Amino acid sequence: KQEVTQIPAALSVPEGENLVLNCSFTDSAIYNLQWFRQDPGKGLTSLLLIQSSQREQTSGRLNASLDKSSGRSTLYIAASQPGDSATYLCAALDSNYQLIWGAGTKLIIKP
């Protein structure tokens, strides 16, 4: 059974720093790996989707990588801003076409 883990559970960094969020999954048989942002009261917003055949995806200051063989994905945020403060979740689309989610990393960017 696919399990997705995100470490750390919480992270606080000063504004302007580059940072990396980690996601690991136990079963490499995935169709894609997705990163979402969750803001209180506003639901989930899709950030990046990496197909299983891809190694990375970029959108603005965000870059997500995928290494299926090691069961890992990272989300890199460049030049962090206070508006980046949110909970970031990763989810793997498993062989049953179900999204299996991590518990998230709560990110706080200090001005």
Next chain:
Amino acid sequence: GAGVSQSPRYKVAKRGQDVALRCDPISGHVSLFWYQQALGQGPEFLTYFQNEAQLDKSGLPSDRFFAERPEGSVSTLKIQRTQQEDSAVYLCASSQGPSRAETQYFGPGTRLLVL
């Protein structure tokens, strides 16, 4: 509409009460998903619709949970005889096509508290 909407946004129910949660997906979206998110956890899949057909209900935790999408647009998640462990945020998402591998667009969720 511009995005996925859900109602009510908050619901307090007494244990044993039935509740109905509504989801209005993005207009024209074929696929619709329901998730349950407990506090401090990631969402967990409940069920999936392609148009009006419920193709996957393997995530529904018990037969007290029932979902429908009779006309292939609005969906309702019904929970009968609510229990305290049903307290969670219920998220609805939709995606444009029939593939479950597409980007999903989420509503704000309904926060259910069972007393």
